[in-house]
Amino acid sequence: MRYLFAKSCAAIAGTAMLAGLATPAQAQIDLPSDVQQTCTVSPDTFTSWFLEGTPRANGPVRPADSVAFPEHNTVCDFYTWGAQMFLWLTSPDYNTGDPLVLDGPAVFTVLPVNHQGYRRLVDNAPDAGPLQLAVRSEKADEIGELGQAGGSGVLMSQNGSLVYYGVHVNDIYAYFLTGQKTGQFPRETKFPRDASDLQAVTDYTEAQFPAALVPAPEALVMELKTSWVAANTVDDPDRYVTIEAVVPTFDRGATEWTRDGSRTTELALVGMHVVGTVQHHQEFVWASFEHIDNAPNAPYYYTDSEGNLQIHRDPSDVGYQFMAAGDHMFRTRENVECMKEDQGNIVANRDDQGNLVCRNGIAPSNTMRMNPWGSAPDKSSAENNTLLLSINNSIRSQLKDGDRRANYVQIGGIWTSQGSDTKADAPIPDTADFSDTDLRGSLSLANATMETYNQDTSCFSCHQQSKSAPNSFQAFQLSHIYSQIVPLNVGLNDN
Template sequence: MKYLSLIILMLAGSALSGQTIPQDAYPKCPVDQKTFDKWFLSGNPSVNGFVKPADSVGFSESSVCDFYAWSKQMFLWLTSQSAGTRVFDSSTFYDVSPADSSHQRKFLPHGRGPITHLMAPRFAKEGPHGLPIIEDKSGDLFEVVQPSIDDSGKQIVVDNTGSIVEVSKASITGNHKLAFQDRSGKNIELPSPTAHKSDSEAANAIQTAREFIVNGRPVFVDSSDNIIDVDQGQAGSFGVLESQTDGLVYYLSMTNDVYAYFLTGVKNDAIPATQFPTTKTDLDAIERYAAAHGKPGFTDAQALTLELKSSWIEVDERTKKSYITTTATIPTYNKSDPKKWIPNGEKQVTLGLLGLHIVGSVAGHPEMIWATFEHFGDTPNALYSYINAQQLPVSVPQSTAGTWGFSASNSTGPFNVAHMKVDGANIVAESGFSITPSDSLRVYPWGAAGGNASANTFLISIQNSISALMPKGDIRSNYFLVGATWTTSGNAPPAGQAGATNVANSTLETYTQKPGGCFLCHVSRPTPSLAPNALSHIFGGESTGLQPLFPSAALGSK
C-alpha cells in the first residue's frame, strides 16, 4: 500500500516546521461553508475575524463531529481579538491563582484594559489536591507529597513516637523497603503504614505517595511503605519543560465569569447544584444570583461554564508572528549552576501560546467536553493511522525529522523524561541530568491508540475541513485540535468515555500521556460522580480549591 501525499503546514515567521496533516483523509467530519460563516459575528469569515462562542445551552449531538465542532468554535472565539484584547484576556475571564498551603485558590479578575498575567515554570499536571502526579510502571497514578526539609537542608521524618527526626542517611533494604538512620547512626522507626494513609487516598482515589531522597535520587513509597517502581525521569515535584532553544514553559489557569458566579453561588449555599450547569434553567439561576450581587449580565452566557488551562513560551519580535500572544510577568534566574537555578528577580515579557485545554459544560453533558489544542510546531507524533478517501487504512510512521519546539531533529529518544523540576522557588536538575531540554513525543497523536484509524480520521477530517474554510493568514490556523473527550449520555466518567479517549497535550501532560486521557485524573473513585469538585481539580470542596468571589455572610446570601 502506498503512502498518501502529505502537506507540511509551514508557519509564517516561525523556524518550526510543524505537523504533517494527511490531506485526503475520509471526510467524516465536514463543516459546511454556511455553518462556518455563522460562527463569525459578522457572518462573513475574515482574517482574524471575531468568532462567537458555541451555544452550549443549545448544544445537540448527532455524532462525535458535533463535539469536535463545539471545540473548534470555542477555540476560535477564545482567541478572537477585539479592541486589541483576546477574549481569554478580557474581563469575561478570571485567572486562577496557584494553590496555597491549605489547597485554596483565588479568582484574580481581569480589568477592562490590557492585562499582565503572573506565570511560573512548572509542569501543570496535578492531582485532585494540587499535588504533582507520578505513574508507576503498571500505569497506576499517585499524588506525591514531597519530603520535608529542615533549615539545614536535611530531610526530616516523623518517627513512631511522633517526634520529628533529622535523616542522616537513607537506604533501600534487601526486602525493597526504605530505611533511615539518624545522626547517631541509629535506625529511625517509622509509624505503621495505616497511620499515614491520606484522606485523599481513602476518599478520592488517586493513591498518595511520599517522596524521599536516597543517594541523591527520588524514591517514592505508597501508603503501605512499598517502593513504587517508576521510570527514570519521573518528576517527584513539578517537572519543568524547556524548549530546544532553552525557553522555559509557563502555565496559567482561567475560568469564565459564568463559572465564577456558579462556584460562588454553590459555595455560598445560594445555588443548589450536584453537577455543572447544562440547561437554560441552570443558567437563569446563575444570572439571577449574579444580578443580585452587582453583575447585571454575562456577555457570553451561552458559553456556560468554562475552565481553561494553557501553556506559554517567551517569544521575540521574529518568533511571535506565528503565535497568539499575551503579556506576563515571569521570574528570572541565576543560571550559573547547571544543576540549580535560583530566582533573582522578574521581568515582563511577551509569551506565545503553545497549548490550550478548553473544558466546558454543555446541554446533556455535565461531565463536560474536554478539548485540547496545540501549536503546530510543538512536538512530533508517534505512529498513528487513519482512513483515506478510498476508505482504506493508512499508517503514518513516527518521525522526528525537521525542527520542533520540544524535540531534537531526528531524535530517537528517550522521550518524555523530565530533566528538571521545581523545588520551592528554585529549578533543580533531576538525578543524572543537568538543566537541559528533553525530547518530547505526542504518544497518542489524535487521542487514540495508533491502530484506531477510524477514531483518528474524525479529527483529521474536521481539521482539514475548517483549515480549508479559514481565511488565509489567520494566526489561529497555526493551531490544531489534538482531540476532545466526554461520556455517552452525560454519564459520570469514566463510564462510557467517548471521543479521543487517550487525549493529552504534549506541553501540558508531557510526562503523563496514558490511556484514559483527561478522565484518568478528573474522575471520582471508587464511586463515579458528576459533582463539580469530583471533576474539576480547581473547584475543590467547601474549604479547599477556588474560594468564592465574595463571602456569603457579607452579602446575606445564606
C-alpha cells in the first residue's frame, strides 16, 4: 500500500464560552476489579501498539489497522479497535511533534456551518494556530449541526465551565469526499471499507494532491467528535488530555449570555466519539469515551471472576464534574436541561408557563449515565457490561503511571450485523431503518457530555438511511455533515 505526503489539519470553530469557577469535582466512577476477564489485550499485543516498541507514559501509539479488521470477528474485536484508536488519537504525533495526533496531519477539522449552509475542512498547517471550538447548537432533522442530539441544550460543569465541542475527520475521509464530490468516484457513495476502496482513494490523492502524505491510511475513514471543559476548572489538569484552543466569550446576564468575542485558553478533554469504518463495515463502528471524573452510572450488573452476577453502584457522597454530591441526586433519575443555544447566544430554558426550568437560570445541572456502558440497567446487560469493564481494566492496568489516557474509559460501542458480511462483494440489504436485531454492542449508547439530555436512543437512531434514499449505507446519510462539506481546494465565500 502506498503512503502519500499530506498536509492536513485540525482546528475547530464555533461559539462557546467560559463560565465562573467553583469547587473542583472530587469523585470518579469506580470500576469493579473482580470482573470476569472476557475481553482483554495481551501484553505482547499491547506493547506492539506503541511506536517505540515499549509502553511509555503518554507515549505514541499506532492506529488500529481497520483494513485488517478480522472478518470472523467477536464483540471484543470491536471494543479493542476502539481502545487502540483512542490511544492513538490522544498520542503525541510521532512524525511532527504535535501534542496530539488529533491536532496533527492525520486529522482535518470541520468548521461549523456558515450562513450559506456550507462547511469547510481546515488545514492543520504549522501556522494554523490553536483550535477553535463551539458550544453545541441545535441539530437539524436531517443534517447535524454542532449540537446536542435531538435539541440545542448547552451543558455546564459543576465547576462552572461550559462544554466546548469539535468535529474532526481524518485525511482519508477528506480526500474521499473531495474525489466523490468532484466526480472521481461517480458511483461510489459508500465509505471505503477495505483495501481496494482505500487504494482507490490513495491513488486519487497521489494524482490530485502530489504534495501530500497520508500518515495513517490503515485507519480508513474516521469522523470524530470531542468535548472539552476549561482546564483551570478541573481538579488536576495533569489527569486530562489538554489542548490550547480559541473559545467564544459572552456578556453574561442572569438568563441570557450574549456572544461578545473570543479568547485563547487551555481545555481539558472530557469526551470523544471515535467513529470509523473497518473491513466490511461501511456503516461505521461507533465507540465512545469519557473521563472517569465526568458523571456516575446508574446501578448496573456484571459478572465477576467466579461467574456470579453482581450489582455495582458508583460513589454518591462526593461530586463529579457534571453531578453534585448527594444520594438524592441519584434518586432523581433525570438530567435537566437548564439552558440552550439560540443564534450563537445562550438562554435559560423555560417551561410552558414561562418559568425557569432551573432556579438559577444559566447554571450547572446534574448528569447521570442512565444506561451504563450503553445498555439498559438490568440483568440482561451483564454480558456487555462485563466485556467493557474487562477491556477497560485490561488497558488501564497496562498503561504506565502518569499516562493521562488511563483516566478515560470506553463507555460503549455500537455497529450493525449487516456490515459484518465476510464477502466483500455481498449486497447490503436495502432496509430503511435499523432495528434492534440489526445492532450489536451497546444498543443504548450515549455520551454524558454529548447526548446528555437524550439518553434513550443510540447512535443509529439518527445516523441511518432515510426511507427515501436508494442505498442503505450512503455516506451522506450516515455522516450528517457530509453533504455540507466543501471539497478541498474549492473556494467558498464566507461573507
